[in-house]
Amino acid sequence: MPEFPTTSSAPSRRAVLGLAGSTAVLSACAADGAPTTGSTGGTAPVDAGSVGDLPVGSAVKVDQDGVQAVVSRPDAETVVAFSPVCPHQGCMVAPQEELYVCPCHSSQFDLTTGEVLSGPAETGLEPYPASVAGGRILLG
Numbered sequence: 001m002p003e004f005p006t007t008s009s010a011p012s013r014r015a016v017l018g019l020a021g022s023t024a025v026l027s028a029c030a031a032d033g034a035p036t037t038g039s040t041g042g043t044a045p046v047d048a049g050s051v052g053d054l055p056v057g058s059a060v061k062v063d064q065d066g067v068q069a070v071v072s073r074p075d076a077e078t079v080v081a082f083s084p085v086c087p088h089q090g091c092m093v094a095p096q097e098e099l100y101v102c103p104c105h106s107s108q109f110d111l112t113t114g115e116v117l118s119g120p121a122e123t124g125l126e127p128y129p130a131s132v133a134g135g136r137i138l139l140g
């Protein structure tokens with residue numbers, strides 16, 4: 001079973017992580033943080049792995065089956081997700097410590113609300129549909 005990073009893990013550990021065995025892969029955006037194709041996903045929710053593998057207070061980036069999202073678990077019962085597309089100029093944010101951070105111009109966003117904490121972005125991350133069913137994280 002893959003191990004999720006905690007918010008205190010080094011960012012490099014978040015670069016590529018398996019969420020649900022070999023079929024789910026979390027990946028970072030382009031190495032330079034350049035914009036990649038943002039996605040709102042398909043019509044059917046994507047199983048992004050076991051909620052038990054996402055420790056409370058941590059976050060991961062999901063890039064699976066056409067869904068790109070950043071997902072955090074603020075408490076034992078809740079999973080929240082956001083589009084990873086930075087509202088400033090479209091780079092892809094990533095979890096870093098207790099924030100989502102944009103690699104292009106260093107905007108920072110709250111891990112559980114997506115609100116912008118520091119610019120140059122002026123607005124927060126767009127919420128992405130997320131739920132938990134049967135112990136699985138469903139996106140979309």
Ligand code: FES
Nearest residue numbers: 086088089102105
């Ligand atoms: Fe994210 Fe500029 S594109 S801060």
